[in-house]
Amino acid sequence: MSQPPPTQAKILIVGAGPTGLATAVSLIKHGIAVHDIVVVDSVLSGQNTSRAVVIHSATIEALESIGCFAKLDAAGIRMQEMRVQDGNGSPFLVNDFSSLHPYTKFPYACIISQAHTELELNRELEALGGQVFRPLKAVGMKPVGNGLQVSFETGQIITAQYVIAADGARSVIRSVAGISFVDPQGLDREKSGDPRISQIILADITFDSSLDHIFPVDPYTGALSICPDGLFLTFPLAHPKVQSTLYGATEPIYRIGFSVHLTKGEAPSHPGLEVLQKYVDGHGPPVLSSDPSRNPNKPVHLKKVYWSTRFRTHSAIADTFFRRIRGDTEQENGGVVMLVGDAAHIHPPIGGQGMNLGLRDAIGLGATVAKHIQSKDANNDSNLQMLQDFAKERHEKASKQIVMTKRFAWFVGSLMNPWSIPYWVVYVMGNISFFKKMLVWQLSGLGNR
Numbered sequence: 001m002s003q004p005p006p007t008q009a010k011i012l013i014v015g016a017g018p019t020g021l022a023t024a025v026s027l028i029k030h031g032i033a034v035h036d037i038v039v040v041d042s043v044l045s046g047q048n049t050s051r052a053v054v055i056h057s058a059t060i061e062a063l064e065s066i067g068c069f070a071k072l073d074a075a076g077i078r079m080q081e082m083r084v085q086d087g088n089g090s091p092f093l094v095n096d097f098s099s100l101h102p103y104t105k106f107p108y109a110c111i112i113s114q115a116h117t118e119l120e121l122n123r124e125l126e127a128l129g130g131q132v133f134r135p136l137k138a139v140g141m142k143p144v145g146n147g148l149q150v151s152f153e154t155g156q157i158i159t160a161q162y163v164i165a166a167d168g169a170r171s172v173i174r175s176v177a178g179i180s181f182v183d184p185q186g187l188d189r190e191k192s193g194d195p196r197i198s199q200i201i202l203a204d205i206t207f208d209s210s211l212d213h214i215f216p217v218d219p220y221t222g223a224l225s226i227c228p229d230g231l232f233l234t235f236p237l238a239h240p241k242v243q244s245t246l247y248g249a250t251e252p253i254y255r256i257g258f259s260v261h262l263t264k265g266e267a268p269s270h271p272g273l274e275v276l277q278k279y280v281d282g283h284g285p286p287v288l289s290s291d292p293s294r295n296p297n298k299p300v301h302l303k304k305v306y307w308s309t310r311f312r313t314h315s316a317i318a319d320t321f322f323r324r325i326r327g328d329t330e331q332e333n334g335g336v337v338m339l340v341g342d343a344a345h346i347h348p349p350i351g352g353q354g355m356n357l358g359l360r361d362a363i364g365l366g367a368t369v370a371k372h373i374q375s376k377d378a379n380n381d382s383n384l385q386m387l388q389d390f391a392k393e394r395h396e397k398a399s400k401q402i403v404m405t406k407r408f409a410w411f412v413g414s415l416m417n418p419w420s421i422p423y424w425v426v427y428v429m430g431n432i433s434f435f436k437k438m439l440v441w442q443l444s445g446l447g448n449r
């Protein structure tokens, strides 16, 4: 850490992932002085990974409202089309994002690695005079006078009136604030997901030969293949043809993602080339296989793995996104905790909604806290209603998002079982314009900003 953080702040943001950074930028853009905000993170910079790769229209609009989208747009790839297809590549549903044209200036999804999104948000924060203090891991919090005192592993202490918990799914701030985090339907973690699709592997990789004929970038096409053994996602993540500079690579990089049935045991946490190749050959679409008996026309091999991870999905939501924490005496007014992003809600990555909802929470939270601070009597308790209303509204949106994601998960899970929804039904539905538009609308977030 180059310089120690201040011991006092009006607003302390714990966590500098996408939502912590976006909250900080939004606060400043809505008129809060940089010196009133302290942002901390437990890890050194550059340790965040690829993870989320899709920014949907509603989130693009929100990022643009705080001047943070143009650079992401320039570095990313515009996705017009996402196919849902069977294992042999026959599409039965095409999500056409251009159908959003009447409703938004941004009728596409931006494909870009989360590491890059965080990099650009961090650059914007620095350009505004802010910085992230690292490594500082929050371990405790208690009310002191007119604020909350957050303590760190290093022994440092920062007191703030507002503490924003942007510290991810395992949020320490949420836990020390005594806020629960459970599946909204009360399911326990093990039962919260479909065993066929709740263990997922993601990887950013290259192939040894061009796949431009299957997954072109202009117009852009990605695909979710419903294979007999699970789901298999493939799409171009970076391509020299469209100025994307991810990992400094000069060849196309693809994001692959697939489910591994829980009965097959726990997959390796960071699978390497050989393991990934085995999975791709074993239950990916034949066109991606290196096995000539499955892919006689042109076997392809994985060439390089830039990043990979295995994770289990489940859903959870905090019981509240707002908590006033008071001290034991009348004089100890304490302070306010607000939850944002994964600290507030998590759900399976189907549809790529997690970071999107988190970024929209964050940008709205920045505007609301700024408005609250700028209001005439910010210290008056009745004035906290503004923050409570915002938290309630975001809670409703997150609950809605979890229900929607569970429906998506059920839908794609059902496609794996031809007895549940025959392909022809989906094929017929996939050709009904209203159904197609509704699906894209849901994915875009425009109906759940």
Ligand SMILES: Cc1cc2nc3c(=O)[nH]c(=O)nc-3n(C[C@H](O)[C@H](O)[C@H](O)COP(=O)(O)OP(=O)(O)OC[C@H]3O[C@@H](n4cnc5c(N)ncnc54)[C@H](O)[C@@H]3O)c2cc1C
Residues within 6 Å of the ligand: 014, 015, 016, 017, 018, 019, 020, 040, 041, 042, 043, 048, 051, 052, 053, 054, 114, 136, 137, 138, 139, 166, 167, 168, 169, 171, 172, 173, 202, 309, 311, 340, 341, 342, 343, 349, 351, 352, 353, 354, 355, 356, 358
């Ligand atoms: C493997 C994987 C794949 C995903 N894929 C997708 C996808 O395709 N699409 C999508 O939309 N979403 C996806 N997500 C979800 C997405 O990554 C999250 O929704 C997003 O990162 C949430 O951002 P956040 O800022 O709320 O939390 P995080 O990104 O988790 O950031 C939290 C930050 O807080 C810091 N921190 C944690 N604890 C402390 C502490 N005690 N003190 C100080 N700092 C702390 C961490 O270092 C981190 O920088 C994926 C997630 C994972 C894990």
